[in-house]
Amino acid sequence: MRNYYTAIQFWSYALLVVCLCPLAVFLGSYMGWPRGAAPLLLLAPPTVLAAVSSPRICYWTITALSVGSCFAETYFRTDIVKGDNNYALSILSAAVLIGLVLLIDVYIGKLKRTLYQIQQQNDELVRQLYESQKESFANLQNTGDADETKPRQPAESRDTPAGEVGVNYPLLLLTLQDIGRRISTNQSNESLIPTVISTAKASLQCEYCQVYLWDSKSRSLKNALPVRARDQLNYRPVPESGVAAWVIEHRQIVMRNDAEQDYRLKRILDDDPHMPDAISPLTVGSDLIGLLVIDKVDVESPTIGRLLYILSNIYALGIKNSQLFKRIEEMASRDGLTGLFNHATFQEKLHELVTQADAQSSQLSIIMSDIDHFKSFNDTYGHQAGDFVLKEVARIWKTVMPEKAIIARYGGEEFIGVLLDHEYSQAMQIAEDLRETMENCPILFEGQQLQVTASFGVTEFKHPATTTNELVRIADENLYKAKEGGRNQVIGLDPNSARKPRI
Known part of the structure; x- marks a missing residue:
């Protein structure tokens, strides 16, 4: 009270x-x-x-x-x-x-x-269902023990329905062991998800299987693989309504046969008439990884729900490990402040691109820049202001540069970018766009406008550089000339003018 x-x-x-x-x-x-x-x-x-x-x-x-x-x-x-x-x-x-x-x-x-009467009826139905399943399981065990004392019959002469056959636990354990091994050896979603789908189809004997990954920030589901024509389902889970929303909220497997007999899920099923045979949450602890959707199960078995539960846990752990592995790779290959590639990763990618451009006789250009008077930002406004300037400059680079360009923080306040299939004149124009954008877009930090400019050096593969070291060295030389010449400018080497610098 x-x-x-x-x-x-x-x-x-x-x-x-x-x-x-x-x-x-x-x-x-x-x-x-x-x-x-x-x-x-x-x-x-x-x-x-x-x-x-x-x-x-x-x-x-x-x-x-x-x-x-x-x-x-x-x-x-x-x-x-x-x-x-x-x-x-x-x-x-x-x-x-x-x-x-x-x-x-x-x-x-x-x-x-x-409501109390309905709850009592529900409890009684659950108790009866439990007793029924317990009795069925005991009968299956007794049937299996009796079969061991009888001479074996050919498989063709057996008329026992599939749902009454006992589970071959040794074979099931070997299957799960093989699935676990195959899942653990795939470290990327590109190879992991097809393995998940193929093993689920084989183990659950279903015709269709899809994996949808959960984005907790946008609260949306995304198909883990591009949908092919032969893999298309009539059902797409929606996180806001229907059975998928119930699975996301309660983190429990829902099978269509069970939902049709459960008055709590019957209303949701009426709103979601195209529900597949089963939807299972992929969870690790309290984290939702995604949903496993299966349909057109060939054999109805009382053990399908238990097997789906075991497989879902194995798949969820595999996908979670893959996501963590990808995150670690990203952290190792990218600069923690700007999110661009770091120096070591850039060198690896540049070497691959130069080798590819040399083999295919394609064009490749480099833009290298250095923020003008960057030390004064740290001395005048503090290192937090300097870090903020670096992040904003990186954002400008990602905005202006083409989508397929490789951008990296080369070191300190230096940035570098590789332009695929871009000749020298195009690289010069992009560098000039970068310079003008920085000059005309003051950076606002804690109520203060910071005017940022940068100097740029540009060079093109085979004009005259023929190796990765020469590309970076010539771009750095042109950058040095731009800083010596007054900063806030772009200097490159015209491949048609025999190493004659031009602004």
Whole structure:
């Protein structure tokens, strides 16, 4: 009882009734209404709301306050002659309030009894289902023991339905061991997801299988693989409604046959008529990784749900490990501040691209830049401002450079980019766009505008550089000339002018 009376909801209704009582007195006096009319009009809504949304002891306390307000009006109204003790209308108003609450109380009690009966029926159905499954499992074991004492019959002569055949646990364990080995050897989703789908189809004997990955930030599902024509399903899980939403919320497997017999899921199934044979959550601990959707199961078996549960856990661990492995790779290959490739990764990718360009006789250019007077940002505004400038400059590079360009933080305040299938003149134009964007877009840091400019050096593969070291060295030389020549400019070597620098 003490917990009920300390609830904010109870005190909110009580305060509302107390505040409306003086208003009822004023309204009754001003309008000349009969006794009890104003309290009934003003106090009936909060009393009814309290009866609908509060515990029983609370809403009867609120009702008592409202009834008391009906009688308190008599003592405070200025238009009532002293000595007039006619309380008939006040009693009538109080009776109306009590009657409303009694009706709501009776209806809520009846509703609770109905819900209790439904819950009891559900518990009884669950108990019967459990006993039935337990008895079926015992019969299967007895059948298996009896079969061991009988001579084996050819597989063709057996007429036993598939659902009554005992589980071959040694074969099942070997299958799960093989699946675990194949999952653990695939470290990327590109090779892991096809393995998940193929092993699920083979183990669950289903025709269709899809994996959808969960994005917790956008709360959306994405097919882990590009959908091919032969893999298309009639069903696509929607995280906002239907069975998929229920699976995401409760993190439980839903099989269509079970959902059709469960009154709790029957309503959801009516809203999602194209549900496949089963949807299983892929979870690791409390983290949702995605959903496993299977359809067109060839053989109905009582063990399909257990096998799906085991496989889902194995698949979830494999996908989680793959995601962690990818994240570690990203952290090892990228600069932690700007998100661009680091120096070592850039050298590896540049070597691969130069080898490819040499073999295919394709064009390749390099842009290298250095932020002008960067040391002054750290000295004047602090290192936090310098870090912020580096991140903003990296953002400008990612915005201006082509989508397929390789961009890296070469070291300190130096940035470098590789342009595939771009000749020298195109690289010069992109470098000039970068220079103008930095010059015309002041960086706002903690209310202060920081003017940032940069110097650029450009070179092209085989004009004259023929190796990765020469490419970087010539671009760095041109960058040095740009800084010596006054900064905030682009200098490259025109391949048609025999190493003649131009601005």
